Amino acid sequence: MAATKQPGRLSGRHRRPPETRITYREVVAVREFRALWLGQGMSLLGDQLAQVALAVLVYSRTGSPLATAAVYALTYLPPIIGGPLLAGLADRHPRRRVMLSCDLLRALALGAMAVPGMPFAALCALVFLVVLLGAPFTAARAALLPEVLEGDRYVVGSALQNVTNQAVQMLGFAAGGASIAVLGPYRALALDCATFLASALVIVAGVRRRPAPHRGEGGRPSMWTMTAAGARLVFGERRLRTLVLFAWLCGFYVLPEGIAVPYAATLYRGDLSVPAITGLLMAAMPLGTVVGAFAFGRFVTPSCRLRGMGWLAMLTCAPLVLCAMRPPLEWVLALWVLSGVGGAYQLAANAAFVQCVPSAGRAQAFGLVQSGLLAAQGVGILIGGAAAQRLGPEPVVALAGAAGLSVAAVLAMLWTESRTEIISTVRAPAT
Structure with a gap:
């Protein structure tokens, strides 16, 4: 006997399924996300410390507010230039490899910056390089995250990263002055170098290999x-x-x-x-x-x-x-x-x-x-x-x-x- 459909109600076939809310615990349970999250937090904390260290170092060597401001301005210019040109590297090459390469190159540049007596012009060039390499790294990481966290997990994971980034920035700027008073600017830069090496190790251990997105018979497209x-x-x-x-x-x-x-x-x-x-x-x-x-x-x-x-x-x-x-x-x-x-x-x-x-x-x-x-x-x-x-x-x-x-x-x-x-x-x- 066929069941009659009651008026005012949706049939089972047309009833909307309930939406589920993903918890932060479920997102953190994903191993690859933990690796990306931890690596980002470490390198970001080191970056905040390095920004304060650079300001102190440049002002102590030049005594010029203009030179200090110019070095700080270098942290804005490279991503504007590098974003459109270099972000596509993460679509032409495996994204894990792009992230590792950027981390290692930035660690190398910061290691050079931590050498006492580095000429001011070389210091500026290295700052530019470090920030420039952040563009393909960030693009690769942003493109990889939806593959690691699917559906609503991506939004919850992004929220967790946003909270972490804001908290780390506030902590880094607040503790930066006190830390540099103890370590000195050169050791602070060396510490930032170590955070990039640690980030690379975390990525190697926690993020699996994936092929490059572009794999066609005609080869990879140009930049x-x-x-x-x-x-x-x-x-x-x-x-x-x-x-x-x-x-x-x-x-x-x-x-x-x-x-x-x-x-x-x-x-x-x-x-x-x-x-x-x-x-x-x-x-x-x-x-x-x-x-x-x-x-x-x-x-x-x-x-x-x-x-x-x-x-x-x-x-x-x-x-x-x-x-x-x-x-x-x-x-x-x-x-x-x-x-x-x-x-x-x-x-x-x-x-x-x-x-x-x-x-x-x-x-x-x-x-x-x-x-x-x-x-x-x-x-x-x-x-x-x-x-x-x-x-x-x-x-x-x-x-x-x-x-x-x-x-x-x-x-x-x-x-x-x-x-x-x-x-x-x-x-x-x-x-």
């Missing part, structure tokens, strides 16, 4: 061919263009960190020094990002992340508009932390981007997006600094928030037209 193909891939499809613009939105909401020192001077009130206030301001957004990424990855279902992406993108910029009211320090910190919480939308944008990009061109695509990301941050901070010189920091932060909010609202509307297909693919299959 220029792959760069052009990556640009066509990223910017030739509407969904990908929207996701890329979501990523580059950070050019608006990172601007306050670039003018934190003059902003701190306006908040000076006697009981806290300007450097202390600057440290609080610069830590506010990373703190919000840690909280937002943890909650977003742990407690929000995959489809809800994608649906809420536009709203969170607007949240990154909306609190900054209130800085026009010149609130006191406590309120400014709360607003900046809230802005950092909204930045968790980048996890959903990253996951959606991975779903839309084929594996064979993933590294090149990530490299292009990363280069644009750094360029957006650098240009945003540069424009913000010039504007703050004339208008003051509070109105500039508010204007950046208003402009970013407007762009985020447009992107949110565009995203509603593209997200349906992606959301349908993140639901667990019926069993």
Whole structure:
């Protein structure tokens, strides 16, 4: 006897399966992810220590603030150049091999930098090389991670890495000065060299070999061919263009960190020094990002992340508009932390981007997006600094928030037209 279908209910065939939430414990249980996670944490901690060591070393040898700033600026330029050109190496060669080569070459360069008496010009060239090699390493790692963590595990793993990176950066900068006072700048650089060697050992032990993505009868395509193909891939499809613009939105909401020192001077009130206030301001957004990424990855279902992406993108910029009211320090910190919480939308944008990009061109695509990301941050901070010189920091932060909010609202509307297909693919299959 055939069963009758009750009105108002979905049949079993059309009932949507429940979405499962992946836990951090499940992600950490994946051996290859542990290796990538541990290696990244070690090398990042060493990098933060090395940045402080370089600043101390260059200033002590030259006595020039300009030279010190120039060496620091070298950490921004190479990825913008190297991302589009070198990221494709991870699509032409096995990604594990690319990561190992970059780690070993960076360790060699840092070992040379740690030699006392290294000429200033050679020091600058080595800094440029170390940061340049980070572009293919990051692209290879970003392209490999979706193969290590499939489905929602990728988002949760990305959230865990984001939390770890923010925490390591804060720890590295906070402990860097004290460590260099004990070790000295040259030993600190040698320690950074050791972290890259340790990262290489972890990758050898924990990440399995995979073939190069491009294996055709016609041989591997040239670097220029792959760069052009990556640009066509990223910017030739509407969904990908929207996701890329979501990523580059950070050019608006990172601007306050670039003018934190003059902003701190306006908040000076006697009981806290300007450097202390600057440290609080610069830590506010990373703190919000840690909280937002943890909650977003742990407690929000995959489809809800994608649906809420536009709203969170607007949240990154909306609190900054209130800085026009010149609130006191406590309120400014709360607003900046809230802005950092909204930045968790980048996890959903990253996951959606991975779903839309084929594996064979993933590294090149990530490299292009990363280069644009750094360029957006650098240009945003540069424009913000010039504007703050004339208008003051509070109105500039508010204007950046208003402009970013407007762009985020447009992107949110565009995203509603593209997200349906992606959301349908993140639901667990019926069993």
